[in-house]
Amino acid sequence: MEGRFSLLEGVRARLADEQGTLRKEAPYRVALCYPSPYHVGMSSLGYQSIYREIHLHPGATAERTFLPDDVEAYRRTRTPLFTYESGTAVSDFPMLAFSVAYELELTGLFTMLEMAGFPLLREERDERHPLIVAGGPLTFSNPDPLEPFVDVLVQGEAEELIHTLLEAARSMEREALLGFLARTPGFRVPGRGGARYFVSKAADARLPARSQIITPNTELRSMFLIEPERGCSRGCHYCVMRRTTNGGMRTVPPERVLSLVPEHAKRVGLVGAAVTDHPRIVELLRTLVDSGREVGVSSLRADRLTQELVDTLRRGGASNLTVAADGASQRMRDLVDRKHSEEQILRAANFARTAGLKQLKVYNVVGLPYEEDADIDELVRFTLELSRIIPVALGVAPFVAKRNTPLDGAPFAGIREVESKLERLRRGLKGRAEVRPTSARWAWVEYMLAQCGPEAGLATMDAWKAGASFAAFKRAFEARACVPYQARRVEDGRRNPTVWPSVPTVVPVAAQGTSSGNDARPS
Incomplete structure (x- = not known):
């Protein structure tokens, strides 16, 4: 318990240093996830902008969580992944929304899903699990390796798409939601539909993106x-x-x-x-x-x-x-x-x-x-x-x-x-x-x-399970026949x-x- 208390205190100390933190009670809660540590995630303009956009939605709120600086400390103390704003376990949220900046952050996504207690593969989850969503800069180029692990891809600029997603998620059952999103421009639902390599454009009125929180604990x-x-x-x-x-x-x-x-x-x-x-x-x-x-x-x-x-x-x-x-x-x-x-x-x-x-x-x-x-x-x-x-x-x-x-x-x-x-x-x-x-x-x-395509994501999962060394990646890409x-x-x-x-x-x-x-x- 002492080790877990220390982890909570570290998060509280970071919160005390922040200016602009948002807190709001709302019927629909999103765990906004960044698959790199706090000092990287809070330097991301896109991540901060989506945090504010979710709070602007009348029926939704967002709480942040990041890849821990010391993952082993969480594992050693059996501390589940929790959010910064309230300390709530991520597993209690109906939606996990990941902002993925570049390819090598896939391993961070795997670690966070594991720490939250969820199966990594989309096909091994069901309606009892939260909706796993991913967006971010990676979707401007090739988000295919994410497909085996996420339920929904938000492609391109997301300032308006996030409101479409939240409104639909609040009012629809899971199957209807996935079907609706598969037909909606800007979303890709693996295994169901959606344009590939589509880059959404936010309205000019949404510009400019800007920080919501200022903190000394960033790059x-x-x-x-x-x-x-x-x-x-x-x-x-x-x-x-x-x-x-x-x-x-x-x-x-x-x-x-x-x-x-x-x-x-x-x-x-x-x-x-x-x-x-x-x-x-x-x-x-x-x-x-x-x-x-x-x-x-x-x-x-x-x-x-x-x-x-x-x-x-x-x-x-x-x-x-x-x-x-x-x-x-x-x-x-x-x-x-x-x-x-x-x-x-x-x-x-x-x-x-x-x-x-x-x-x-x-x-x-x-x-x-x-x-x-x-x-x-x-x-x-x-x-x-x-x-x-x-x-x-x-x-x-x-x-x-x-x-x-x-x-x-x-x-x-x-x-x-x-x-x-x-x-x-x-x-x-x-x-x-x-x-x-x-x-x-x-x-x-x-x-x-x-x-490469989704098979490269599966190879990355294999490499992550094997320790995520370069040699592990090389073996995994070969075993999965990534071309x-x-x-x-x-x-x-x-x-x-x-x-x-x-x-x-x-x-x-x-x-x-x-x-x-x-x-x-x-x-």
């Missing part, structure tokens, strides 16, 4: 998050938020953004796929900084930076400037239609130095189709050039092709190949720039989940002209003049 430390724009006006071939998704970029007037920032919010994060593409971003930044607030911005685009914008970020508390190149060479950036040049990134480095910032962080990918050693060498040469202007930290992630993008179906470069490229990069830089790589092994696991979609199309002799095999036609053009998902966090 962003007491930062109020708000989106001055949603979507993107650009066409990067690797990105699920490119301009063809949900009608491109939708901007929110600065006046509305400012009206929604609480007086007590001393730190403000402007979040979106292309924040610096907002036509009035400098005006918005200046107003926030002049009010005495610290300000961070996600998704800085090098081609939109000016000295005034960077100086304003510095006045708002920034110590580093973060940009994304997303291609080891200009040839690779042209391949993926990333509208950045070396000149623009060099200019950003000079802006940062002039503003007195300490470091330039540059995010990049390796392992793109047709990438060669010469492309990595170009990255070395250019990074060394940047490092002579300002200290550089190079974040490097292996390329993972996502569904619903022009690069859908592009193969994974290979674990050894990626590690070889990273070693070539390190040798070339000789310590003159910091290299922060993402694991090639776990990028491959992400790739398999991003490019990426594009490989299946090639084996079948079919080719979809809208996917990756058509992209190489741009390569010769891009190569003639050359020698050779963005971070969503405010910088």
